[in-house]
Amino acid sequence: MEKINELLNYEFSFGESVHISVKAILVVIIALLIASYIIKLLRRLITRKLPPEDKVKFISLFSYIKWFLYVTILLMTFHNMGINVTAIFAASAALLVGIGLALQTFFQDIISGIFILVDQSVHVGDIIELDGKVGRVEDIKLRTTRAVTIDNKVLIIPNHLYLTNSLYNWTENGTETRENVMVGVAYGSDVQLVKKILLEAASSHSSVLSKPEPLVLFTNFGDSSLDFKLIFTLNNSFEAGIPKSDIRFEIDKQFREHNISIPFPQRDIHIIKGNV
Numbered sequence: 001m002e003k004i005n006e007l008l009n010y011e012f013s014f015g016e017s018v019h020i021s022v023k024a025i026l027v028v029i030i031a032l033l034i035a036s037y038i039i040k041l042l043r044r045l046i047t048r049k050l051p052p053e054d055k056v057k058f059i060s061l062f063s064y065i066k067w068f069l070y071v072t073i074l075l076m077t078f079h080n081m082g083i084n085v086t087a088i089f090a091a092s093a094a095l096l097v098g099i100g101l102a103l104q105t106f107f108q109d110i111i112s113g114i115f116i117l118v119d120q121s122v123h124v125g126d127i128i129e130l131d132g133k134v135g136r137v138e139d140i141k142l143r144t145t146r147a148v149t150i151d152n153k154v155l156i157i158p159n160h161l162y163l164t165n166s167l168y169n170w171t172e173n174g175t176e177t178r179e180n181v182m183v184g185v186a187y188g189s190d191v192q193l194v195k196k197i198l199l200e201a202a203s204s205h206s207s208v209l210s211k212p213e214p215l216v217l218f219t220n221f222g223d224s225s226l227d228f229k230l231i232f233t234l235n236n237s238f239e240a241g242i243p244k245s246d247i248r249f250e251i252d253k254q255f256r257e258h259n260i261s262i263p264f265p266q267r268d269i270h271i272i273k274g275n276v
Contacts, residue, residue, distance in 0.1 A: 028073060035069045046118065050056055105160065106143070112159035113142035122162075122169060129168035129237045130161060136238055150239060172238050176209065176239035184225030185255070186263045191218065193258060194228060201250040202232040207243040209233040224263045 081199055117140065126137045128147060135147030135155045145162075148154040170177055179200075185194050195216045202214035212230040221227075230247070234240055255262065 032152060035073065036066060039066045039069070044144050078089065099253075105158070108160035108163075109143040109158050110260060112161075112163050113140070113144075116140060116141075116145070116159060116162060118185070122167070126172070127170040129170065130157060130165055134170075150241065170256065175237070176233055176235055177240070178231055179234050179240050179244060181230045181244055181251070182227065183230065183248075183251060184222055184227045184262060186261045187226060189260050191226060191228060194226075194260060197254040197258065197260070198228060198230045201210075201247050201254060202230055204250065205232075205243050205247055207234055207236065208247075224265045 044056060045050065054178060061076060071171050122128060122140065122145070122210075124137050128135060133149070133155055134148045138144060138148040138154075142157060145157045145159060147157060149155060154260045183198070185191075195218075198216045199214050202208050203210070208214065209232075212233055214230065217229045219229050232247075234243060252262075254260075
């Protein structure tokens with residue numbers, strides 16, 4: 001037992017004021033192993049309900065945390081050895097401040113990415129709208145989300161924008177969405193005929209679902225027109241612009257055949273001549 005104590009208390013000297021014992025080295029090794037085990041346990045606990053592909057994304061994050069704890073443990077060990085750790089931080093204070101400012105947005109993105117993955121508010125395949133840009137989500141990483149627009153352009157969205165902007169998830173309640181087409185007709189037009197044409201234009205399109213049925217609303221008596229809204233349901237809102245364009249073509253065709261005109265704004269100008 002005495003020999004074991006002597007071995008544990010044996011010290012390595014690095015100058016006059018720096019000494020480290022075998023016991024301290026063992027404590028550091030055990031602390032590193034325990035820290036590594038705790039981090040692995042936390043990662044499994046946090047990601048236990050996530051899909052396998054999302055669990056992998058947390059490996060790099062917890063690797064950063066693990067190395068941060070390792071450095072902290074080593075600095076504490078240096079402090080116990082008599083090394084002035086405060087001097088080390090003071091010497092690198094300017095560098096640390098610069099790095100902190102540079103990484104501020106980076107860590108905002110990381111934290112936002114964690115919220116997205118854990119909360120499952122956005123999934124791969126969802127159609128989202130952010131800052132007026134619409135895209136289908138292809139990949140969600142810890143720092144960025146990648147989405148593809150209708151014209152096959154890739155949107156790389158920093159995840160912190162989810163916290164600072166309003167996000168519209170078009171497919172949160174399913175892939176079916178209600179779309180609409182607005183149209184105005186001239187005063188004096190047969191409104192029942194207009195309603196019939198609008199319903200037929202929507203129902204005849206292959207992309208429009210039969211349930212729920214298309215609906216026509218008489219929305220307003222406008223300045224120059226009687227305003228209608230044609231409402232219908234699509235199963236692919238990402239490409240809604242194509243069927244909506246087809247329906248507008250069909251409406252224009254039917255209006256021409258039935259002599260229903262779409263007016264344009266008009267103004268009457270009255271010129272009053274004064275006495276010279």
